[in-house]
Amino acid sequence: MLKAGLIGGTGYTGVELLRILAAHPEVSVELITSRGQAGKRVEDHFPSLRGHYGLQFQSPENVKFDRCDIVFAATPSGVAMNYAPGLLAHGIKFIDLSADFRIKDIELWEKWYGMGHSCPELLAKAVYGLPEMNRESVRTASLIANPGCYPTATTLGLLPLLKSGVIAHDPIIVDAKSGVTGAGRVVSTGNLYSEVADSFKAYGVAGHRHQPEIRQSLCQISGTDDMGLTFVPHLTPMLRGIHSTIYVQLTDSSADLQTLFESQYGDEPFVDVMPVGSHPDTRSVRASNMCRIAVHKLAESNAAVILAVEDNLVKGAAGQAVQNMNLMFGLPETLGLTSVPVLP
Secondary structure (H helix, E strand, O other), X not given: OEEEEEEOOOOHHHHHHHHHHHOOOOEEEEEEEOOOOOOOEHHHHOHHHOOOOOOEEXXXXXXXXXXXXXXXXXXXXXXXXXXXXXXXXXXOEEEEOOOOOOOXXXXXXXXXXXXXXXXXXXXXXXXXXXXXXXXXXXXXXXXXXXXXXXXHHHHHHHHHHHHHOOEOOOOEEEEEEEOHHHHOOOOOHHHOHHHHOOOOEEOOOOOOOHHHHHHHHHHHHHOOOOOOEEEEEEEOOOOOOEEEEEEEEEXXXXXXXXXXXXXXXXXXXXXXXXXXXXXXXHHHHOOOOOEEEEEEEOOOOOEEEEEEEEOOOHHHHHHHHHXXXXXXOOOOOOOOOOOOOOXX
């Protein structure tokens, strides 16, 4: 039985991780930290977890993680990096669900996140935890940079096309939408129900933190640095879900795109390539670790459109972290992650 710890367990990603781990047959959650909720019972903060956890939140300053095999961080950016060196020095594997280790270029990371990095020497050691792209590296990793929600859907939607070399690298246009849980659990005027309901808007148009993360992965897949990426996120009036609509130009108009995607993902447990002509919706993956993808070649055009949907809290965050944990410890990759999507 693996013993797990969670740093920062009071946000939406934290509670989703606790929900998934509660049903995992090979994991026992030993401790959960929170500065603001220290001393409070987990079930009092999250009534949905009543009967599953008999733990109290602990102040992170007073916690010793030495009894843990694996520690997850579900914290704002800039926190996890302060824990990583000590955990790794004690042989504890670490999965960071924030962005502290996602971008390899330290200057680029500091530009986008507006702070200095406390352990830049670990960036080279961190494995970007998208299993469909880096599975073998994940298996042997001790430090995982869990991908962002937008980058997961977008990268999975582009991977087969870039790998096979059938699309132009410029332009690649990503029009992506997220439910409001993607903004976290911190109270802000922009996320209030009366601000979000019956409305729809773009944000971060001039530049979003996930753009360099996506671009880094696309460059790795293609083996080039000439990626002309336009990424525009949108906030939609729903609780959870990501819908990434991706526009590309084909360099090989004869390519069988459906076969290309089915060949790439045929053995992947958490990527579902939909039949020709499909339009996947976010509710079809709600509360599951599945990413559903449909590819459309446009009539009388040299363009293609890829549609990718996922639950931003599961495949886009906590579920993918558990998928990575399973790989790191030699467990079945799907263990604890096979729940059927919730409908409606």
